[in-house]
Amino acid sequence: MQYNTHVFLNELREQAETHLQMAIRDWQNLTPEQLGQTPTPGKWSAAQCLEHLNFYGRHYMTACETAINRAKQKGSIPSPVYQPGWLGAKFTRMMQPGAKAMESPANARPAAQPDAIQMLQEFIEHNEKLLQLLSQAETINLEKVKAPTSLSALLRLQLGDTFAFYLAHQARHVLQIQRALGA
Amino acid sequence: MNAYNHLSAFLQGIYPLSDAEMAAMLAVWQPFSARRKEILTPEGQTERYAYFVLEGVQRACFTHPDGRDITLVFTYPYSFSGIADSFLLQKPSKFTFETLTPSQFLRAPYAAIKSMMDEHRNIERLLFRATAVALEGVLYRQAELQSFSSEEKFRALLARSPHVLTLIPHKYLASYIGVDATNFSKLLNSIRIA
Numbered sequence: 001m002q003y004n005t006h007v008f009l010n011e012l013r014e015q016a017e018t019h020l021q022m023a024i025r026d027w028q029n030l031t032p033e034q035l036g037q038t039p040t041p042g043k044w045s046a047a048q049c050l051e052h053l054n055f056y057g058r059h060y061m062t063a064c065e066t067a068i069n070r071a072k073q074k075g076s077i078p079s080p081v082y083q084p085g086w087l088g089a090k091f092t093r094m095m096q097p098g099a100k101a102m103e104s105p106a107n108a109r110p111a112a113q114p115d116a117i118q119m120l121q122e123f124i125e126h127n128e129k130l131l132q133l134l135s136q137a138e139t140i141n142l143e144k145v146k147a148p149t150s151l152s153a154l155l156r157l158q159l160g161d162t163f164a165f166y167l168a169h170q171a172r173h174v175l176q177i178q179r180a181l182g183a
Numbered sequence: 184m185n186a187y188n189h190l191s192a193f194l195q196g197i198y199p200l201s202d203a204e205m206a207a208m209l210a211v212w213q214p215f216s217a218r219r220k221e222i223l224t225p226e227g228q229t230e231r232y233a234y235f236v237l238e239g240v241q242r243a244c245f246t247h248p249d250g251r252d253i254t255l256v257f258t259y260p261y262s263f264s265g266i267a268d269s270f271l272l273q274k275p276s277k278f279t280f281e282t283l284t285p286s287q288f289l290r291a292p293y294a295a296i297k298s299m300m301d302e303h304r305n306i307e308r309l310l311f312r313a314t315a316v317a318l319e320g321v322l323y324r325q326a327e328l329q330s331f332s333s334e335e336k337f338r339a340l341l342a343r344s345p346h347v348l349t350l351i352p353h354k355y356l357a358s359y360i361g362v363d364a365t366n367f368s369k370l371l372n373s374i375r376i377a
Contacts, residue, residue: 135218
């Protein structure tokens with residue numbers, strides 16, 4: 001499936017903007033206790049979901065920024081159409097809300113009681129950064145430029161797929177946060 | 184009201200202009216929009232535009248040599264925005280001007296505003312008055328900064344702009360008041376209880 005690159009990036013931007021608005025309008029006005037509540041024993045609290053998302057945010061925001069800067073230096077030229085790679089598309093599908101539940105890697109599992117305020121602030125920062133990177137991504141080729149996944153530096157995805165997969169994963173946990181908060 | 188009606192009403196509120204003066208003034212402003220977290224004037228660059236905010240929140244911030252960025256001022260509809268001193272003096276800005284939410288503006292380049300002031304005495308008076316009002320705000324804020332406790336600064340901010348808590352990431356509000364995220368959360372709790 002091919003996309004118009006501009007539309008593709010705009011949809012990702014809208015998704016990030018929606019998540020960011022929930023965080024700014026609603027979550028940041030809750031108490032740390034509300035954010036730290038687990039809905040049922042064994043399920044993650046909103047703060048734990050945020051810590052889990054931040055684990056990926058730390059990796060992917062740095063990895064994408066580095067990839068974009070390098071591509072700009074090399075004079076990468078944007079293409080009007082975007083074609084996801086087969087692996088990237090598969091990863092995105094696996095992450096989308098509604099897809100089969102999966103076990104998080106051990107290093108991405110949150111602490112029992114993370115600092116909710118810090119975690120939320122960091123989540124907002126990652127998403128502000130993400131929006132800036134999505135704007136910068138308009139100036140480079142999203143297929144040719146690749147970024148390393150958090151699984152392995154050797155496993156690299158097209159930058160467009162990296163953004164799509166990152167946001168699909170985030171969308172999944174945003175729903176989980178809403179459930180945890182009883183929204 | 185369309186964008187230009189808002190600007191016209193705002194300008195008339197500062198200093199009365201004749202219809203001809205107003206028409207000349209409105210003609211130099213162009214629509215402009217920006218996404219969230221777009222830097223419109225980086226530190227070191229001279230402010231080229233006067234902005235009039237139609238939608239969204241923006242801030243001017245100062246980067247401390249240790250890397251922290253400090254929010255100096257927020258702007259919202261309907262008011263002027265941009266780095267005023269850099270614009271008026273046409274000197275490199277010591278501050279950064281950026282959007283905090285998706286934003287809509289009217290904006291006018293310096294050369295056009297300058298020629299408006301040269302040609303129309305009342306437009307010059309209007310901008311003189313706008314600068315005086317801005318100075319009044321800055322001096323009052325200076326007094327607040329030097330005399331208010333964190334809680335008083337927090338309450339003063341909410342009294343002036345009660346909508347900011349659900350509109351702006353709290354880290355920017357915290358930096359405007361001069362507290363860290365944890366202490367900001369405590370201030371927030373204190374008004375929840377009250």
